[in-house]
């Protein structure tokens with residue numbers, strides 16, 4: 001069995017890759033394109049040529065008090081071996097919903113120290129919008145022997161850490177849920193509302209609906225986030241209900257140069273405990 005180590009350092013594609021850029025690299029042997037759609041039929045209907053399919057449910061633990069938590073390292077080792085990850089693989093992830101599940105995959109890779117990755121900006125919608133060729137042929141992965149360990153634990157933030165940091169002026173919480181959930185008017189949790197001091201920018205508002213769900217203009221986003229009190233110097237925890245939508249805000253924050261951490265427990269944990277402060 002191989003031992004855990006960070007991925008190779010140099011990336012041949014940027015963090016956020018455009019369809020045309022990806023197309024130029026489709027034949028690169030180090031490239032592993034992963035389609036992780038919200039709707040399982042999306043892959044069958046058409047995917048980027050050579051892309052393999054990943055069921056998004058494998059990115060969460062699926063059991064225990066916080067089912068949306070990170071899977072065990074044993075599970076992640078099996079998962080990434082089945083997908084064929086090696087230290088030199090450059091992963092490009094995308095989905096059919098503007099980046100939520102793709103970003104959860106990339107966030108998980110960052111957590112295990114595999115930083116050779118990109119997000120296909122806008123996912124399959126942008127690929128289609130660019131008029132590029134699609135395939136409907138299923139691609140089988142070539143398994144590897146990948147040994148996962150949590151090598152970048154700071155990419156994750158826990159409930160207790162957030163509680164301890166709430167009075168820290170250099171710390172902020174970006175709640176990626178809808179306004180209704182943030183205001184405590186919607187949700188199926190024991191307690192509704194938000195983390196005290198959190199700011200709300202819905203993940204959908206980060207996507208450009210006129211540009212096939214690509215990430216909106218960076219300068220505009222930085223200005224809007226700044227107006228909410230989020231700046232690149234701060235440590236920012238982001239969450240939603242189960243760290244799916246907020247994986248995308250984590251990725252976008254990272255692309256903008258912010259210091260982001262993902263709260264995997266999210267409101268599924270915070271809103272169902274009795275020892276967490278809540279504001280409405």
Ligand SMILES: O=S(=O)([O-])[S-]
Nearest residue numbers: 240241242244245
């Ligand atoms: O998108 S979600 O994790 O909040 S259900």
